[in-house]
């Protein structure tokens with residue numbers, strides 16, 4: 404059996420000292436294609452932000468069996484994007500190479516070739532000079548996927564990559580995700596469409612401020628478990644303090660995104 408690429412140990416994540424999601428004790432094996440599902444406000448985006456190192460843990464630990472900064476590719480929700488940023492498609496995609504060439508490094512022939520190949524893979528050859536502000540929502544999401552291709556990361560975190568996209572774009576992006584899975588990468592994707600999860604994602608984490616179920620998708624997406632998740636989410640107290648278990652005596656010294664070989 405493959406060792407876990409990612410292990411969450413009694414993890415609590417939240418904002419202003421209030422937990423948004425907690426009691427996460429989960430091992431995700433290398434090569435998993437995992438859907439993260441749950442009601443609105445269940446803590447799905449918060450979990451991805453924590454793993455991406457954008458949010459410090461309030462308690463517990465995140466153990467990563469890869470380098471946190473350069474080997475984790477994170478695609479935030481599209482609502483968090485500034486489309487008015489004055490860059491071209493080429494420049495936006497080339498940002499996927501920052502960990503190889505640095506912010507002001509020179510893009511060499513090999514890099515040019517890889518940028519062209521990534522744009523081709525997402526169906527945007529010929530769009531290089533277009534300002535990103537002139538793209539449709541679907542084209543912009545393709546550009547963001549091209550950037551992920553260049554990041555070439557073993558761990559990929561996708562937050563609602565299919566939201567508000569047409570069926571053709573969803574199908575094309577899903578094929579890219581499946582190709583990454585075949586290459587052995589580990590992929591966590593927040594998805595709302597449960598039919599899509601059943602079709603394409605072998606494993607699933609059902610969240611409702613805490614893990615409700617984790618495992619093979621058919622065993623997780625059952626009516627009783629989905630109902631339980633809805634009820635837990637509705638009953639959650641947003642103002643609650645971090646709740647420590649007796650074994651958490653040293654939880655406060657946790658560091659999110661900490662590398663752990």
Ligand SMILES: Nc1ncnc2c1ncn2[C@@H]1O[C@H](COP(=O)(O)OP(=O)(O)OP(=O)(O)O)[C@@H](O)[C@H]1O
Nearest residue numbers: 418419423441442443444445446447448449450641
């Ligand atoms: N920046 C923030 N500051 C304070 N609270 C936040 C912040 N971001 C999220 N929250 C709160 O944390 C909780 C979990 O939010 P999160 O966005 O992780 O849920 P989600 O499962 O991704 O929801 P959705 O499916 O609606 O996107 C919610 O109560 C939300 O209001």
